[in-house]
Amino acid sequence: MSKRWFQAHQRDTWRRQARSKGYRARSAFKLKQIQEKFTLIREGDLVLDVGSHPGGWTQVSVEETGPNGFVLGIDLLASAPVEGAQMIIGDVTEESSQTEILELLQNGVKVNGKPLPPVNEGETRLFNTIVSDISPRLTGQYDRDQAISLELVAMVFDFTLPLLRPGGAFVTKIFQGTGIEGIVNAAKQRFSRVQRFSPEASRNSSSEVFLVCKNKLPLSKKGSRGTSVMQELDIHLENEGIIQQKGNEPEEEIKSGFRRIPKKE
Numbered sequence: 001m002s003k004r005w006f007q008a009h010q011r012d013t014w015r016r017q018a019r020s021k022g023y024r025a026r027s028a029f030k031l032k033q034i035q036e037k038f039t040l041i042r043e044g045d046l047v048l049d050v051g052s053h054p055g056g057w058t059q060v061s062v063e064e065t066g067p068n069g070f071v072l073g074i075d076l077l078a079s080a081p082v083e084g085a086q087m088i089i090g091d092v093t094e095e096s097s098q099t100e101i102l103e104l105l106q107n108g109v110k111v112n113g114k115p116l117p118p119v120n121e122g123e124t125r126l127f128n129t130i131v132s133d134i135s136p137r138l139t140g141q142y143d144r145d146q147a148i149s150l151e152l153v154a155m156v157f158d159f160t161l162p163l164l165r166p167g168g169a170f171v172t173k174i175f176q177g178t179g180i181e182g183i184v185n186a187a188k189q190r191f192s193r194v195q196r197f198s199p200e201a202s203r204n205s206s207s208e209v210f211l212v213c214k215n216k217l218p219l220s221k222k223g224s225r226g227t228s229v230m231q232e233l234d235i236h237l238e239n240e241g242i243i244q245q246k247g248n249e250p251e252e253e254i255k256s257g258f259r260r261i262p263k264k265e
């Protein structure tokens, strides 16, 4: 039995199960298995689902939060509505999306069909949990895909952590390979518990792993204050000799799949 045949068979099994249980994607089982082990989402929670299309993780999040919770999905792509959730179309790495989400959180949360009262002046309503299954459009070149995905994950941390309340939980998909330690170390500066987990639904099928982070610290640890996850990833990659220090290399140079994403204007 070839490895490829086995992997395809496994994927089909999860896909069939998803269809029979009414989930839009087999990835729903990944979040279910993460939830079974770590209980990241509790009843009544406010949850942000990053990279939510077509909505499998959103469906699982709604099941877990129940009627007193609130789930907001964001994706570049439009999804069919998920009962009990709100969806927005947008790029999570854009500042405008962060502003839109924050505004919605303060004044647009509906629980059980009724809007929550707007927060008092000076207070901010934040999410209890952020779940991210985000993935860039894959090119099929593993080094390149893994590098782009790592940078995307760093951006998701930087753009969404300000939306997560202290004590909150965060999980993100990440592709194993060069530089992953840079992200793991940056996460450890911001959460008291960080663990890699490979749910059965993704085992054998790819090199993805989930980084499960619990208990967001009120302030990141001393060494990390004032730096972003992206900066810490860059420093890690420079220390490992994977990218060169800024200014020492032509911008275009690519090493081991890594490229610098130019800052958005």
Ligand SMILES: C[S@@+](CC[C@H](N)C(=O)[O-])C[C@H]1O[C@@H](n2cnc3c(N)ncnc32)[C@H](O)[C@@H]1O
Pocket (backbone or CB within 6 Å): 024, 025, 027, 028, 050, 051, 052, 053, 054, 055, 056, 057, 058, 074, 075, 076, 077, 090, 091, 092, 093, 133, 134, 135, 136, 137
């Ligand atoms: C593996 S799919 C998510 C599947 C989803 N968790 C589910 O269970 O249905 C990854 C998603 O990430 C989205 N994505 C990639 N880059 C994004 C970005 N910058 N902002 C928002 N979504 C993004 C893609 O459009 C894609 O739909």
